Amino acid sequence: MAQISAFEQEKRTRDAVNTALSRLAGEIEEVESRIERTDAYSRLIGLGWDYLETYKPTSCPLCNQTIDPSEALAHLRREMEKVEVTGEIPKLKERAKQLHLERESYESSLRRLRDLQTTLEGIEYTSSGMKPQSLKKLWCSDVSTTMAVLER
Numbered sequence: 842m843a844q845i846s847a848f849e850q851e852k853r854t855r856d857a858v859n860t861a862l863s864r865l866a867g868e869i870e871e872v873e874s875r876i877e878r879t880d881a882y883s884r885l886i887g888l889g890w891d892y893l894e895t896y897k898p899t900s901c902p903l904c905n906q907t908i909d910p911s912e913a914l915a916h917l918r919r920e921m922e923k924v925e926v927t928g929e930i931p932k933l934k935e936r937a938k939q940l941h942l943e944r945e946s947y948e949s950s951l952r953r954l955r956d957l958q959t960t961l962e963g964i965e966y967t968s969s970g971m972k973p974q975s976l977k978k979l980w981c982s983d984v985s986t987t988m989a990v991l992e993r
């Protein structure tokens with residue numbers, strides 16, 4: 842009976858790890874797409890600044906509307922400062938790094954659970970029924986450790 846509940850606990854842990862992994866995958870994708878977009882925007886306003894300052898066009902090179910080049914330059918200056926002052930790109934990169942680390946830790950928990958499971962299954966086939974108590978304890982403690990990580 843205790844063995845069945847340990848297996849159930851292991852399955853619940855594995856499900857929880859998998860749920861956490863897919864949530865993380867979604868978050869990572871979102872943060873990375875924000876990094877790309879912010880990066881692209883920052884390059885665009887940099888190039889726009891250079892273009893406006895050099896050629897002083899009276900129509901916008903992107904949408905062709907009539908513009909005042911000095912007003913447009915002032916606007917780009919404000920946008921550049923906004924991107925620099927908020928430091929959004931470094932912040933997003935830091936967040937992406939944390940999410941990747943978190944994912945690695947979940948993946949290693951999953952691997953550990955699978956390895957222990959395989960070991961336990963192997964022992965069950967070779968010996969006559971009983972699994973060594975110490976190994977079972979190790980497995981249960983690993984499940985608890987993983988649960989504790991998930992419940993942080």
Ligand SMILES: [Zn+2]
Pocket residue numbers: 901902903904905906
């Ligand atoms: Zn425009």
